[in-house]
Amino acid sequence: xxxxxxxxxxxxxxxxxxxxxxxxxxxxxxxxxxxxxxxxxxxxxxxxxxxxxxxxxxxxxxxxxxxxxxxxxxxxxxxxxxxxxxxxxxxxxxxxxxxxxxxxxxxxxxxxxxxxxxxxxxxxxxxxxxxxxxxxxxxxxxxxxxxxxxxxxxxxxxxxxxxxxxxxxxxxxxxxxxxxxxxxxxxxxxxxxxxxxxxxxxxxxxxxxxxxxxxxxxxxxx
Amino acid sequence: xxxxxxxxxxxxxxxxxxxxxxxxxxxxxxxxxxxxxxxxxxxxxxxxxxxxxxxxxxxxxxxxxxxxxxxxxxxxxxxxxxxxxxxxxxxxxxxxxxxxxxxxxxxxxxxxxxxxxxxxxxxxxxxxxxxxxxxxxxxxxxxxxxxxxxxxxxxxxxxxxxxxxxxxxxxxxxxxxxxxxxxxxxxxxxxxxxxxxxxxxxxxxxxxxxxxxxxxxxxxxxxxxxxxxxxxxxxxxxxxxxxxxxxxxxxxxxxxxxxxxxxxxxxxxxxxxxxxxxxxxxxxxxxxxxxxxxxxxxxxxxxxxxxxxx
Numbered sequence: 001x002x003x004x005x006x007x008x009x010x011x012x013x014x015x016x017x018x019x020x021x022x023x024x025x026x027x028x029x030x031x032x033x034x035x036x037x038x039x040x041x042x043x044x045x046x047x048x049x050x051x052x053x054x055x056x057x058x059x060x061x062x063x064x065x066x067x068x069x070x071x072x073x074x075x076x077x078x079x080x081x082x083x084x085x086x087x088x089x090x091x092x093x094x095x096x097x098x099x100x101x102x103x104x105x106x107x108x109x110x111x112x113x114x115x116x117x118x119x120x121x122x123x124x125x126x127x128x129x130x131x132x133x134x135x136x137x138x139x140x141x142x143x144x145x146x147x148x149x150x151x152x153x154x155x156x157x158x159x160x161x162x163x164x165x166x167x168x169x170x171x172x173x174x175x176x177x178x179x180x181x182x183x184x185x186x187x188x189x190x191x192x193x194x195x196x197x198x199x200x201x202x203x204x205x206x207x208x209x210x211x212x213x214x215x216x217x218x219x220x221x222x
Numbered sequence: 223x224x225x226x227x228x229x230x231x232x233x234x235x236x237x238x239x240x241x242x243x244x245x246x247x248x249x250x251x252x253x254x255x256x257x258x259x260x261x262x263x264x265x266x267x268x269x270x271x272x273x274x275x276x277x278x279x280x281x282x283x284x285x286x287x288x289x290x291x292x293x294x295x296x297x298x299x300x301x302x303x304x305x306x307x308x309x310x311x312x313x314x315x316x317x318x319x320x321x322x323x324x325x326x327x328x329x330x331x332x333x334x335x336x337x338x339x340x341x342x343x344x345x346x347x348x349x350x351x352x353x354x355x356x357x358x359x360x361x362x363x364x365x366x367x368x369x370x371x372x373x374x375x376x377x378x379x380x381x382x383x384x385x386x387x388x389x390x391x392x393x394x395x396x397x398x399x400x401x402x403x404x405x406x407x408x409x410x411x412x413x414x415x416x417x418x419x420x421x422x423x424x425x426x427x428x429x430x431x432x433x434x435x436x437x438x439x440x441x442x443x444x445x446x447x448x449x450x451x452x453x454x455x456x457x458x459x460x461x462x463x464x465x466x467x468x469x470x471x472x473x474x475x476x477x478x479x480x481x482x483x484x485x486x487x488x489x490x491x492x493x494x495x496x497x498x499x500x501x502x503x504x505x506x507x508x509x510x511x512x513x514x515x516x517x518x519x520x521x522x523x524x525x526x527x528x529x530x531x532x
Contacts, residue, residue, distance in 0.1 A: 153333055153335075153344075154330050154333060154344065154346050154349070155346040156330065156349040157352070158352065158397070158400055159349070160388070160389075160393070161350075161388075162330075162383065162388045162412060163388065165459055166389060167389065170459035171333045171335050172335075177389075195393075195396065196399070196400070198351055198352070198400055199352075201347070201352045201367065204347070
């Protein structure tokens with residue numbers, strides 16, 4: 001899923017300063033799953049903003065609403081009837097959600113309340129880790145199911161570097177050395193010999209070679 | 223001015239090579255580089271110039287190499303893949319060769335987190351092994367990555383680093399083999415303090431026939447103080463300093479610790495010279511270039527041999 005974290009309150013208040021009628025807009029998908037922008041978090045943020053406005057003696061109206069997916073037009077459409085009441089939307093969607101809403105309602109500023117982080121795995125309650133870069137050309141087969149691009153701090157495809165000690169990464173001992181994991185895993189499968197081969201340079205054209213990426217599936221279009 | 227690699231010639235002639243390290247200044251001062259060059263002149267076969275080491279902005283390695291070349295030294299251009307993509311790396315290899323810089327050491331580079339630009343992009347477009355392969359292709363086949371021909375191939379003696387002290391030990395030798403297969407003509411190792419571990423690694427390399435395929439140059443760094451030894455042990459990842467070295471440094475008064483550091487270095491080199499498969503020593507006297515001559519002298523490595531100019 002896409003993970004995100006809420007921006008600091010001061011930054012959010014700074015961005016909202018010019019606006020008197022604000023819709024806090026949550027998203028019920030990924031950012032709800034990672035407890036950053038779902039219905040509950042939207043209610044809490046709206047309430048915190050109202051309280052801050054009261055303390056500072058500001059006259060601001062803040063309403064809240066959560067849609068199932070801010071990144072899909074048909075889920076945004078129900079806002080048509082209400083959007084006119086507001087002079088700004090504070091979106092608790094990911095970056096894709098903020099921009100999708102923006103595109104629908106160009107006459108009104110859509111302000112991000114979250115910092116979108118990464119494609120994450122839920123490790124534990126309240127604990128998410130980045131395991132995938134979305135490079136467009138999955139290499140997990142070759143590396144025993146562990147991605148060196150996402151999980152090695154130097155994105156080494158022929159690792160490990162000289163900073164791998166006791167299975168930890170030199171960049172931060174909290175980070176497991178991805179290459180130690182890869183070696184352990186391939187050893188377990190009796191496939192360590194795969195790493196004798198030099199893995200060639202990555203074709204980054206699949207990620208960023210032609211500007212922003214898109215997927216067009218004619219079989220899915222009507 | 224010789225336009226070929228002296229380091230390559232010394233090694234090819236069967237000599238025990240001596241290289242040193244020169245860290246470029248944090249500024250545009252050519253004099254700072256030339257002063258270091260003077261300290262190293264005649265004491266070593268080649269001088270490695272570090273590339274924004276520890277991710278701290280310094281004078282470019284390529285520029286400092288050109289200064290050393292003009293001062294009559296044989297520079298080894300260290301290049302990290304942290305700061306340049308494959309276009310810039312290949313371009314700088316061509317530029318280096320054109321400037322008469324004929325040794326290159328292909329490295330990953332210290333992570334940007336440790337330096338003074340922690341907000342920068344870490345490029346890591348190629349890794350060090352892929353980079354070695356690219357340089358070899360440019361030199362031996364006259365082709366850049368992707369297969370386009372060069373009008374003149376660069377003339378470079380290709381080096382790589384190895385850390386015998388990082389984990390996992392078994393795979394360290396596999397990685398050395400990959401570096402040699404990729405194109406490394408010579409290998410400079412991480413600083414050796416734990417000779418036992420180094421010898422274990424080396425014998426594994428000998429068993430795989432690797433020491434026949436590339437020149438292994440053992441790294442040493444003279445300790446300036448017991449404090450430096452403790453710092454390196456605790457804070458520098460991949461650095462293996464046995465407790466007896468630290469105890470030994472602590473056992474001499476502060477003002478004598480530098481001498482002791484040099485003595486340890488000389489003893490290490492004396493042992494390295496006797497090991498099958500070690501073909502030289504790389505003396506990394508960090509901001510202490512003056513120590514290099516004393517170490518080379520103490521280890522019986524002076525004068526440096528004449529080389530066949532042909």
